[in-house]
Structures are given as C-alpha cells and as structure tokens.
Amino acid sequence: MKVLVVGIALLLGPAAVLAEPAETRFEIIDDGAVVLDQQTGLHWMRCSVGQDWTGSTCAGRPDRFTWDQAKDLASDLAGNNSWRLPTVEELQSLVEYRVFNPAIDPEVFPNTAPSNYWSASEAAYDVFYAWSVHFANGFSNWRHKRQRFEARLVRDDS
Numbered sequence: 001m002k003v004l005v006v007g008i009a010l011l012l013g014p015a016a017v018l019a020e021p022a023e024t025r026f027e028i029i030d031d032g033a034v035v036l037d038q039q040t041g042l043h044w045m046r047c048s049v050g051q052d053w054t055g056s057t058c059a060g061r062p063d064r065f066t067w068d069q070a071k072d073l074a075s076d077l078a079g080n081n082s083w084r085l086p087t088v089e090e091l092q093s094l095v096e097y098r099v100f101n102p103a104i105d106p107e108v109f110p111n112t113a114p115s116n117y118w119s120a121s122e123a124a125y126d127v128f129y130a131w132s133v134h135f136a137n138g139f140s141n142w143r144h145k146r147q148r149f150e151a152r153l154v155r156d157d158s
Contacts, residue, residue, distance in 0.1 A: 026108045031055070035108055040093055042154050045083065046109060048117070049073060049151045058111040067130045067145035070118040073153060083153040088119035088131035088140055090154055095138035103138035109152075116141075116149040 027036040028046070033053040035044045047053050049070075050063030065073070070085050096105045102114040114136035123129035123142040132149055133140045143149070 026105070028108070037093070040090070042086075042090060042093075042156065044094070044109075045153045047111070047152075048113060049153060051111065058109075062113050062150040064148035065118065065151055066148055067118055067143075070149070070151045071120060073151060082155045082157060084155065085118060085120040085151060086154040088121040088133065091117060091119045091133045091152070092138075092140055094152075095133065095135070097138060100137065102135040104135050112152075113150050116143060116147075118149050118151050 025037065025039050027038060028034075029036050029043075031053075032055060033046050035046050036042075037044060047058035048062035049065075051058040051060045053059075073085060074081060074083060094109070095103050097103065099106070102109075102112045104112045106112070112135055114134075116132040116134045119131045119133060119140075121131040123131065126142075128145055129142040130145050131140055132143045
C-alpha cells in the first residue's frame, strides 16, 4: 500500500508531495477579499472575476472571457490597480491535489468554478492558443483564445 501511495504522489508531481497545509500557506487579508500566498509571495483575488466577496464567501457566477478579454482585465480591488492575469505556472501553484472538483482549497477560494481558468501564458507553437488550468482536476492544457473561460487575477506587490 505504501508503494502505491508514493507512486501516486510521484505521478502528481512535487507539489503533491510538498504541499503545505493551507492554514499555514495562505493568509487572508484586505477584509477577506485577498489571499497572500506565503509560499510564492503572490496576492490573489479570493473570488473569480465576476463574483463578489460578501464577507464570508464568493457570491454569484464568475464571468467568462476570451483570452484577449481576460488579458485586458484590470481591477481596483482593495485600492490597488496592479492586478493581472497569472502565468500558467502561477495559476498551477493554486491547484490542491488532495481535493477534486474543484481542485483548489475551498476555504481559501470559495465557490471556485470547476472549469478552465485563463493564464497569461501563450502556447509556444501557435499564436491562436494559450494555456489554462482546469480547476475540476488541476490539469493545465492549451485552448483556443476565442474560447470563453473564467479568470482569477493576481498581483506581485502588497
């Protein structure tokens, strides 16, 4: 049984083996609307774009965007206008391999849609495609930029 568990953990990658518990990795700030990832130093919108933070959860349905629309998103959340679309690596860092559908910590990021979220990373081989992360299962894949998916914004500074 131990061999099976170790084998599965290795298949999932180092993030699954080294995953830090959410209660020590994430800090909820700005009246609960922003999450500081202490592992990466990034600040994340707690809710998907189109949802509203109510003080206890993310309400409403996330908006869906083409890749170009998602790249153009800007928000003045918490008095800061330096929000941007994350790279695929940054977005992938939110995947929680211990849960499924959605594959993200539901206490830290409540009501995350179990669907594709755009990243800012374009596919290297074709200008018509960009990378997304699917939060039902945590897998990343390239998608046509005209498709409509959800978005979660990030910023580097505090």
